[in-house]
Amino acid sequence: MGISIWSQILQYLVTGVSIGSIYGMVAIGFNIIYNATGIINFAQGEFVMLGGMIMVTLTAAFGAPVIVAFFLTVAIVALIGGLFERLAIYPLKNAGVLSLIIVTIGGSIVLKGVAMFVWGKESYALPHFSSEEPIPILGASILPQTLWILGAMLLTVVLLTLFFRFTLIGRAMRACSSNRTAAYLVGIDARQMVCLSFILSAAIGAVAGIIITPIALVDYNRGFLLALKGFSAAVLGGLGNSAGAVIAGFLIGILESLGAGLVSSGYKDAIALIVLLVILFVRPSGILGDKEALKHRSF
Amino acid sequence: MNDLLELTKVTRRFGGLTAVQSVDLRVRQGQIKAVIGPNGAGKTTLFNLISCVLPVSAGLIQFQGNALNRLKAYAAAALGISRTFQTAAIFHNMSILENVMLGRHMRSRRGLFRVAIKTPGARREEKAIREDALQWLHFMGVNDRFDSLPGELPFVIHRKIEIARALATEPKLLLLDEPAAGLDIRETEELAACIQKIRDQGITILIIEHDMSLVMDISDEVCVLNYGAKIAEGAPRDVQRNEEVIEAYLGKEH
Amino acid sequence: MIVFILLFCAFPFLVGVKSYWITVFIFAGIYSLITIGLSLLMGYAGQISLGHAAFFGMGAYTSGLLTTLLNWNPWLALLAALLLTSSAALLIGIPTLRLSGHYLAMATLALGEILVIFFKAEVELTGGPSGFGLIPRLSIFGFVLKRDIEFYFFVWSIVALALVMAMNVIHSRVGRALRSIHGGELAANAMGINTSSYKVQVFVLSAALASLSGSLYAHYVTFVSPTACELKLSVFLVVMVAIGGMHHLWGAIVGTILLTVLPEFLHVFQDFDILAYGLILMIIMIFAPNGLVGALAALIQRLRRRFLAVDSQRRGVI
Ligand SMILES: Nc1ncnc2c1ncn2[C@@H]1O[C@H](COP(=O)(O)OP(=O)(O)OP(=O)(O)O)[C@@H](O)[C@H]1O
Ligand SMILES: [Mg+2]
Numbered sequence: 027m028g029i030s031i032w033s034q035i036l037q038y039l040v041t042g043v044s045i046g047s048i049y050g051m052v053a054i055g056f057n058i059i060y061n062a063t064g065i066i067n068f069a070q071g072e073f074v075m076l077g078g079m080i081m082v083t084l085t086a087a088f089g090a091p092v093i094v095a096f097f098l099t100v101a102i103v104a105l106i107g108g109l110f111e112r113l114a115i116y117p118l119k120n121a122g123v124l125s126l127i128i129v130t131i132g133g134s135i136v137l138k139g140v141a142m143f144v145w146g147k148e149s150y151a152l153p154h155f156s157s158e159e160p161i162p163i164l165g166a167s168i169l170p171q172t173l174w175i176l177g178a179m180l181l182t183v184v185l186l187t188l189f190f191r192f193t194l195i196g197r198a199m200r201a202c203s204s205n206r207t208a209a210y211l212v213g214i215d216a217r218q219m220v221c222l223s224f225i226l227s228a229a230i231g232a233v234a235g236i237i238i239t240p241i242a243l244v245d246y247n248r249g250f251l252l253a254l255k256g257f258s259a260a261v262l263g264g265l266g267n268s269a270g271a272v273i274a275g276f277l278i279g280i281l282e283s284l285g286a287g288l289v290s291s292g293y294k295d296a297i298a299l300i301v302l303l304v305i306l307f308v309r310p311s312g313i314l315g316d317k318e319a320l321k322h323r324s325f
Numbered sequence: 326m327n328d329l330l331e332l333t334k335v336t337r338r339f340g341g342l343t344a345v346q347s348v349d350l351r352v353r354q355g356q357i358k359a360v361i362g363p364n365g366a367g368k369t370t371l372f373n374l375i376s377c378v379l380p381v382s383a384g385l386i387q388f389q390g391n392a393l394n395r396l397k398a399y400a401a402a403a404l405g406i407s408r409t410f411q412t413a414a415i416f417h418n419m420s421i422l423e424n425v426m427l428g429r430h431m432r433s434r435r436g437l438f439r440v441a442i443k444t445p446g447a448r449r450e451e452k453a454i455r456e457d458a459l460q461w462l463h464f465m466g467v468n469d470r471f472d473s474l475p476g477e478l479p480f481v482i483h484r485k486i487e488i489a490r491a492l493a494t495e496p497k498l499l500l501l502d503e504p505a506a507g508l509d510i511r512e513t514e515e516l517a518a519c520i521q522k523i524r525d526q527g528i529t530i531l532i533i534e535h536d537m538s539l540v541m542d543i544s545d546e547v548c549v550l551n552y553g554a555k556i557a558e559g560a561p562r563d564v565q566r567n568e569e570v571i572e573a574y575l576g577k578e579h
Numbered sequence: 580m581i582v583f584i585l586l587f588c589a590f591p592f593l594v595g596v597k598s599y600w601i602t603v604f605i606f607a608g609i610y611s612l613i614t615i616g617l618s619l620l621m622g623y624a625g626q627i628s629l630g631h632a633a634f635f636g637m638g639a640y641t642s643g644l645l646t647t648l649l650n651w652n653p654w655l656a657l658l659a660a661l662l663l664t665s666s667a668a669l670l671i672g673i674p675t676l677r678l679s680g681h682y683l684a685m686a687t688l689a690l691g692e693i694l695v696i697f698f699k700a701e702v703e704l705t706g707g708p709s710g711f712g713l714i715p716r717l718s719i720f721g722f723v724l725k726r727d728i729e730f731y732f733f734v735w736s737i738v739a740l741a742l743v744m745a746m747n748v749i750h751s752r753v754g755r756a757l758r759s760i761h762g763g764e765l766a767a768n769a770m771g772i773n774t775s776s777y778k779v780q781v782f783v784l785s786a787a788l789a790s791l792s793g794s795l796y797a798h799y800v801t802f803v804s805p806t807a808c809e810l811k812l813s814v815f816l817v818v819m820v821a822i823g824g825m826h827h828l829w830g831a832i833v834g835t836i837l838l839t840v841l842p843e844f845l846h847v848f849q850d851f852d853i854l855a856y857g858l859i860l861m862i863i864m865i866f867a868p869n870g871l872v873g874a875l876a877a878l879i880q881r882l883r884r885r886f887l888a889v890d891s892q893r894r895g896v897i
Binding site: 402403408410427430491 | 751766
């Protein structure tokens with residue numbers, strides 16, 4: 027046996043971090059919409075799935091270069107997110123939370139159905155962005171795609187932070203989430219901000235879908251489990267707190283890959299969910315958030 | 326005379342804002358006490374603290390000698406504190422009668438299982454609830470349209486239903502938050518008579534009101550809040566002449 | 580109610596006692612048991628659960644396993660399943676119902692998924708993804724419910740019973756307390772109603788009904804597998820309640836029958852029925868947020884009012 031237990035664990039950590047980045051991004055997507063509207067968008071996972079699917083189609087079927095296809099995919103999914111808000115959320119106006127949840131569930135069913143209609147039930151793969159040659163470190167090996175994933179995730183977080191801190195629209199969105207009436211009084215249209223939050227959240231979902239597809243296949247049914255795990259990360263990090271979401275995403279990814287490798291792979295998918303249940307029981311405000319932080323969230 | 330309700334240095338903060346600041350207040354058994362003050366003075370917040378809808382930030386609230394701190398609102402109601410809300414909190418998904426029957430909830434006890442299979446006891450209890458509710462509606466002068474939804478009825482009826490519902494819980498202390506808001510002169514007079522009738526039933530009343538003539542007419546004692554702090558307390562006539570109170574209401578230059 | 584009973588007694592003789600429709604309606608009955616509970620939970624107490632397939636699965640697997648592996652009496656197994664499921668629901672409900680609706684939705688969703696993963700992974704116990712069979716049929720006083728038509732009447736009598744009980748609850752102090760949660764929790768609390776306790780109670784009740792439904796399913800189909808209690812079912816159950824109208828118990832029945840019968844007509848679309856469900860759900864939520872029965876009730880009320888107005892006008896003229 028050439029491989030020591032430590033390098034094996036290191037390998038699991040690497041895998042965990044890359045999948046965890048995706049959970050973190052899905053969690054951020056949840057947070058953006060939650061902060062703007064107070065609802066959990068059950069169609070969040072479908073945005074990720076669509077990102078992967080559209081990217082595959084653009085590159086494989088139309089032969090678009092990766093860069094072009096990337097931005098085009100993000101734009102298309104963002105558009106779908108915006109349309110989703112206009113067609114499903116906007117008409118509900120003063121509906122209660124319950125109706126809003128049900129409508130987003132309906133939306134997720136529709137998006138899934140459309141995806142099955144367009145792409146069928148097969149799984150699709152995407153070539154890696156750069157070489158597929160693993161880079162050895164300390165006995166473990168890292169796929170270059172993992173670095174792409176980490177890079178894309180960090181870039182997304184940085185861009186989002188800048189957006190919410192320094193742009194007018196970003197600040198307006200934050201104002202809306204902390205006090206809607208006051209925001210309205212200074213001339214911010216909360217409804218536009220809600221739409222924007224769906225667009226933004228869909229775009230982030232798309233990015234996550236694109237960067238994960240090279241190492242994990244995509245099919246029409248993939249969104250739901252990703253959404254559930256992403257939600258676990260969002261809750262673990264404190265709902266609404268996106269710095270927490272990133273860290274929680276890593277944690278869950280690592281736990282999952284360690285658990286699958288060292289304990290039992292049959293229960294791999296259950297790990298994130300058990301984490302979710304445990305947190306809801308013992309500390310529903312998350313590890314990083316406390317109740318006050320929920321009110322003073324940044325994005 | 327003994328104190329039914331006693332507040333000691335009660336404070337409530339919302340973030341940086343102190344809505345109620347170190348307020349001491351005593352309400353004696355059987356009196357009608359008014360709480361007045363300009364908009365945003367913290368009157369409603371004070372009611373929310375007494376009825377345990379909100380927890381206090383500091384201080385002590387005692388009801389019949391029991392500390393209320395950390396109690397849930399429904400537990401405070403069980404002790405005998407009932408209230409109405411500034412914006413009449415009527416349930417629009419229930420008929421008028423059902424709204425008042427809800428007030429009897431606390432004084433009845435058949436659980437989920439018994440009501441599901443309608444045991445004779447549950448049937449009897451439901452009948453009693455209905456009769457008690459009807460009685461309180463009559464007491465408040467609502468004599469018909471028991472089965473209509475509140476949405477279809479004039480506002481004054483909403484006020485009456487809400488008070489009837491609060492009375493149906495058999496409170497010892499009744500908190501009324503601006504009960505005359507939105508009523509015309511005749512309706513206000515009717516309300517004043519009602520409030521006195523309630524007191525005659527042995528129920529102590531704490532009332533927030535902007536209508537000064539109503540306050541002067543019915544209350545035994547008045548407490549004035551401004552910016553969360555108590556600035557005056559005493560008999561209505563004395564308070565009316567108090568410099569600080571006049572200043573609070575009219576500004577320095579009056 | 581009487582119309583309902585007559586309709587359901589007449590139905591088998593209209594379509595034929597051996598008709599395939601009897602089977603379809605048995606499933607509608609089995610699912611109706613769950614949606615009645617969900618209607619209480621969603622429409623009256625305003626809480627959403629996306630995990631009722633899990634409680635259904637718990638009922639089905641517990642009944643199935645106890646009767647096949649340990650040769651328990653089916654009725655005893657049914658009771659054990661009921662107890663197990665209710666305890667699980669209580670355990671989940673107490674912490675999550677303190678939080679807002681989303682958490683409950685997600686917690687129940689997670690529970691359901693974990694359970695399905697468990698059923699799939701424990702191959703030795705549960706037969707894994709392919710499930711297990713040879714579950715005995717139910718018998719009443721030694722009379723085995725073998726034919727579909729017998730089971731049809733059995734299931735729908737239980738549904739009728741559950742419906743009557745649910746209606747009793749709604750028109751009682753407990754029902755008013757539940758409705759007050761939906762109307763405004765703050766004021767309800769100030770009236771002395773311990774709303775969190777009632778939320779948990781309804782949640783447990785609805786889980787128990789789902790467990791009962793699962794047990795009946797196991798004894799009818801005589802076979803259970805994880806596909807029977809996947810997330811898809813949870814979502815469909817919520818869709819059924821929402822489409823029928825969650826503020827009416829009848830809405831649950833109407834929605835359930837509709838969504839159980841509809842696939843029989845959507846066979847032409849094969850797998851794409853899911854798209855149809857999603858669209859129907861969204862359209863209903865946007866244009867008739869109170870569901871079909873809610874819309875119908877509103878219509879009747881409006882017609883009646885117009886009729887009364889015309890009536891009083893006429894009297895005025897005279
Ligand atoms: N839940 C809350 N969160 C934050 N601030 C609050 C809350 N409730 C009240 N406040 C603030 O506390 C202050 C006192 O409010 P309160 O409603 O008690 O005043 P009030 O005396 O009842 O006024 P009014 O006569 O207008 O009813 C106000 O500045 C209000 O904005
Ligand atoms: Mg007030």
